[in-house]
Amino acid sequence: MLKPQFPLSTIVTLALLIGITSCVPASTRLNALSTETPSNCSQIDPFAKAIAKATNAATLAQQAQSPADWDLVVVRWLEAIAAMESVSVDNPKRAFAKKKVAEYSRNLNIAQQKAKISTPSLSFPSFNNPIFTEQLILYLSYIAAVGTPDILIVGSSRALVGIDPQKLQQALAAQGQGRLKVFNFSINGGTAQFVDFQLRQLLTSGQLPRLIIWADGVRAFNSGRGDRTFTSLTTSPGYQSIIAGNRPRLPQGLNTINTCDDIYSMSVSVIKSKSTDKIATGGNIPDIEAINLSEFTEQKYDQFTPNSDEILIASNPNNYSSEAIDANGFLPLENKFDPRIYYQRNPRVSGRYDGDYQPFSFNGQQTVAFDRIKSFLAEKQIPLIIVNLPLTRDYLDSVRQSREQQFRQFMERQANNGEFGFIDLAEIWKTQNQYFIDPSHLNRYGAAAIANLLAAQSSIPWPQGTQ
Structure with missing residues (x-):
């Protein structure tokens, strides 16, 4: 299971840093898993959107290695948190959604720390410092x-x-x-x-x-x-x-974002094709063949929760x-x-x-x-x-x-x-x-x-x- 050791960082600061460093060029090997531009925008259930974003984040995390990879994972967890927070107070899913926000926040911190550890290259000789x-x-x-x-x-x-x-x-x-x-x-x-x-x-x-x-x-x-x-x-x-x-x-690469999200644009077949890959700690990506993103249940997501023994660097002031x-x-x-x-x-x-x-x-x-x-x-x-x-x-x-x-x-x-x-x-x-x-x-x-x-x-x- 994930073992985060950090409190959730300020979202505004994260957003600024991600905006600077999360440019994912078309050539990135994770591009197939990122959200594609939808053909149209429609009203969607924020709970379903959150689950889809979380699923995408967890899948991307299994593959991530470079700073850009981990930045994209961070972006997806931020999107999942924002969507889950949008579940209204009078929605019967609200109590469950709040628990998921806490869970996603812990996962976000894992991704954030990995993004920090995977320092972007300066593409310049070392300064010995x-x-x-x-x-x-x-x-x-x-x-x-x-x-x-x-x-x-x-x-x-x-x-x-x-x-x-x-x-x-x-x-x-x-x-x-x-x-x-x-x-x-x-x-x-x-x-x-x-x-x-x-x-x-x-x-x-x-x-x-x-x-x-x-x-x-x-x-x-x-x-x-x-x-x-x-x-x-x-x-x-x-x-x-x-x-x-x-x-x-x-x-000098630039990236753009979609003006609206289609939560179903992530190809399940693409994810399935990656399902035999090993994660860095030696575990398998969970089999999500039976996952239906429009009917995502508590049990199905729990089965998809990433299994990781990530060791995080404790903060020492x-x-x-x-x-x-x-x-x-x-x-x-x-x-x-x-x-x-x-x-x-x-x-x-x-x-x-x-x-x-x-x-x-x-x-x-x-x-x-x-x-x-x-x-x-x-x-x-x-x-x-x-x-x-x-x-x-x-x-x-x-x-x-x-x-x-x-x-x-x-x-x-x-x-x-x-x-x-x-x-x-x-x-x-x-x-x-x-x-x-x-x-x-x-x-x-x-x-x-x-x-x-x-x-x-x-x-x-x-x-x-x-x-």
Whole structure:
């Protein structure tokens, strides 16, 4: 039996992602099982439609392998849920239908997780960084779906979890800035050198935003320490391809949907011809020879319920996994930092022994990269705002406090030249542990609060969005 381990995800978010990634070309091997264009539209029983969609979803799931395959399965379960939810309150099938909605929702989650695990290919050489690759795919897909963002957030994992783009959109709209698009293109380990690569070499002019918020801290600008993230990037085939003048692109296929559904358009004979295939876990597709979609009964559907031992990846909010990243590139983390519990599980590392601060220097490759970024954005007339994100009192020992002061002075000196704006938030929440996931990373509540705080900053040259 199906063994889902996840709650039902937000349908709106799913719909956006599916709209981007579920284009199923005519050449797909599952096309024979997908819904064909009906010759006419007529009134149909929503219960019968739901059963037919569920049957189609279950059958497709037995065959699915590629991301497009699993996206189509997700679409069918969404359609089945929507149809079953349409069974009216006064319909005698209503109670049974509600139970089926719960069942379909569990199956939807199985398909959703499989679609995530089956990551779409970038059709580009590797960058030696899976999370960066997935963020890049998402960013390019975001542009294809809704257009280039007006505001782009960059930085390391502190930025990835530290500014909620959707909350920032909402806060700016509430202040009369109109409808602005915001995307978080941060990655674990991002430094000035990595951001320089993203902005100057990776993205085209048409993929650059109208405003950049670089959210981070001392680590990203410390030239004294080694830069493993950027070093790994420069040794990758993907980087060499970029240097050669080739930029990543997503497939340009387009798909369309029927304006109305014919629930009987799925060919039972086609399904029957597949019935001897093995599913991935070794089971057989159930024999549906006797199934009559117009007279689908409880017993018949129960016999057709997919039999699977799918092992799903449990969600762990403390891991910076790309699985939980939302449609705007943001990774929301739920837990709240409790020093008593945290230090039972993790060592307390002094700033004296923290590799992010030792050795320490603002003279070197990170500063050179920072200078290139400033010149590049000035030429493109794209404002740059650097945000020093909050830290906890537990994190800010005497060594880190001293380095933070040096960083603040370094930034303020350069910001006075008018090349960028600097907003120092490092010490605003030193005792507000409820905003943090650990001593130096914000949780989703902190990320939302930062979004609201930034939206209220009149010093930031926010672009005007559509009304």
